[in-house]
Amino acid sequence: MKDRTDRNESLREALRRGDPASEEAGLTPEESQAMRRTVLSAVPPPRERFRLVPVLVTAAAVVLSFVVILTLWRTQEHPPAPHPPTPSPIPSPRPGEGEKNRDLSLAREGAAPLSRRTGGDGRPARASVLAQHRPAARPRSVPPEEPADTPTRQVQFSTPGGTRVIWMLPQTTR
Amino acid sequence: VNAPLTTSAILDRTTDSHAATERLTRLFDGHQRRLFLLAVRLAADREEARDLVQETFLRAARSPRSVPDGDSAGEAWLVRTLVNLCRDRWRRLEVRGRGRAVLAEGEEPAGDPEAAAVARATVRAALSTLPPRRRAVIILCELEGRAVREVARLLGVAEVTVRWHLLTARRELARVLRGEKP
Numbered sequence: 001m002k003d004r005t006d007r008n009e010s011l012r013e014a015l016r017r018g019d020p021a022s023e024e025a026g027l028t029p030e031e032s033q034a035m036r037r038t039v040l041s042a043v044p045p046p047r048e049r050f051r052l053v054p055v056l057v058t059a060a061a062v063v064l065s066f067v068v069i070l071t072l073w074r075t076q077e078h079p080p081a082p083h084p085p086t087p088s089p090i091p092s093p094r095p096g097e098g099e100k101n102r103d104l105s106l107a108r109e110g111a112a113p114l115s116r117r118t119g120g121d122g123r124p125a126r127a128s129v130l131a132q133h134r135p136a137a138r139p140r141s142v143p144p145e146e147p148a149d150t151p152t153r154q155v156q157f158s159t160p161g162g163t164r165v166i167w168m169l170p171q172t173t174r
Numbered sequence: 175v176n177a178p179l180t181t182s183a184i185l186d187r188t189t190d191s192h193a194a195t196e197r198l199t200r201l202f203d204g205h206q207r208r209l210f211l212l213a214v215r216l217a218a219d220r221e222e223a224r225d226l227v228q229e230t231f232l233r234a235a236r237s238p239r240s241v242p243d244g245d246s247a248g249e250a251w252l253v254r255t256l257v258n259l260c261r262d263r264w265r266r267l268e269v270r271g272r273g274r275a276v277l278a279e280g281e282e283p284a285g286d287p288e289a290a291a292v293a294r295a296t297v298r299a300a301l302s303t304l305p306p307r308r309r310a311v312i313i314l315c316e317l318e319g320r321a322v323r324e325v326a327r328l329l330g331v332a333e334v335t336v337r338w339h340l341l342t343a344r345r346e347l348a349r350v351l352r353g354e355k356p
Contacts (some may be wrong), residue, residue, distance in 0.1 A: 011348055012316050018297030019317055021214040022290075026207040027224070035228050036202055042235040043195050 194238035201241070201248050202231055209252055215313045216260045218302060226263075230256045246327075253310075253328045261306035300350045304343055307331075311339040312347065 016022075027035065151171040158164050206227065213223035233255055234241050241251050301309050307329065314325045315336075322340070326333045 007348060008344060011344055011351070014293075014351060015297055015312075015316050015347070018290075018293030018295075019215070020294050020298045020301075021211045021317075022294065024211060024214050024220070026210050027227075031224065032206065035206070035224075035231070036199075038228060039202060039231040039235050040195060040198065042232050043198060043238065044236065 197241070197248075198231070198235055198238065200245075201234060201252065204245065205249055205252055206231070208249075209256060212253065212310075212313065212318070213256060213260075215301065215317060216256070216306065216309055217263075218298070222263075226256055226259050229259055250328045250330065254330050257306055257310045257329065260310070264306050296351070300347050303350050304346060308339045308343045308346075311336055312343040315340055 026032075153169045153171055153173075155167040155169065156164060209230065210223060210227050213226045214220060217223040217226055230252055234252065241248055301313070304312065310329060311325060314320045314328065315322065320328070322333050322336050326336045329336070
């Protein structure tokens with residue numbers, strides 16, 4: 001045991017005698033400063049993109065507020081036109097209802113042209129049914145170039161292809 | 175899940191960066207000399223020791239969050255990093271076959287006939303035969319006079335491991351200093 005302690009002591013003595021750092025005073029001030037600069041410059045800076053985030057968030061909020069205010073203002077100034085009611089599908093005449101519908105049509109339109117009522121080549125009759133069911137074919141005002149002394153009647157209807165037909169008829173036409 | 179990106183979080187990041195720089199400055203000023211002396215004892219020469227110290231602090235700078243808070247814990251982290259760097263370098267040298275300096279060959283620095291220089295060269299060569307962690311243990315215990323418990327804390331190992339390294343290192347060094355091959 002004593003031998004081992006002595007051996008350790010002599011080893012420690014030998015190590016301290018030949019300590020590689022025994023005559024080392026450390027880094028010189030120049031070395032220390034250079035190393036410090038190198039080390040501190042290696043610290044990662046805060047990411048650049050995060051600097052713009054508050055600005056971008058504020059700008060987006062301002063733009064969004066402006067858009068909302070503008071939309072509300074426009075809605076109050078110009079209320080949107082009511083949507084025209086969707087045309088209901090043409091009901092297929094049930095047996096016995098055809099006559100009733102035709103009577104109703106005649107009663108509403110009064111003295112409509114004969115060709116329209118009777119169907120003629122078949123197409124006006126279809127248009128007549130459309131005009132009966134579509135409120136889009138509502139009568140419009142008489143054009144101003146019409147002489148005021150010749151009263152006219154206006155009949156509008158739409159064809160199945162979407163063409164709107166306007167008939168201007170003298171009041172006397174039957 | 176990423177943390178929500180709020181203004182305070184962004185300011186915290188900037189503040190964190192500033193605080194990291196300050197903490198690194200404190201670590202450098204407080205420990206660079208002690209770390210350099212340890213590196214001189216661990217490394218083959220002064221230049222290598224300087225490189226090791228710089229690389230150690232650079233690692234702290236690149237990942238400031240990995241350095242624990244507190245002066246004592248920060249010092250332990252620096253010592254462990256230095257020893258690990260020394261170990262990496264030692265392994266590279268082993269792979270290249272340059273390996274261990276053999277004292278038995280009687281290598282002495284030319285042009286330095288003084289006994290102290292011879293003793294330093296002898297001890298350096300003897301230390302270089304030890305693996306880095308064992309070398310660090312014997313340097314911290316025998317040359318710096320630290321207690322086993324403190325060495326265990328600095329190196330992040332158990333006390334029994336330090337004692338085992340110390341025992342083995344003494345035996346190997348005694349054999350090398352007697353002129354036997356390691």
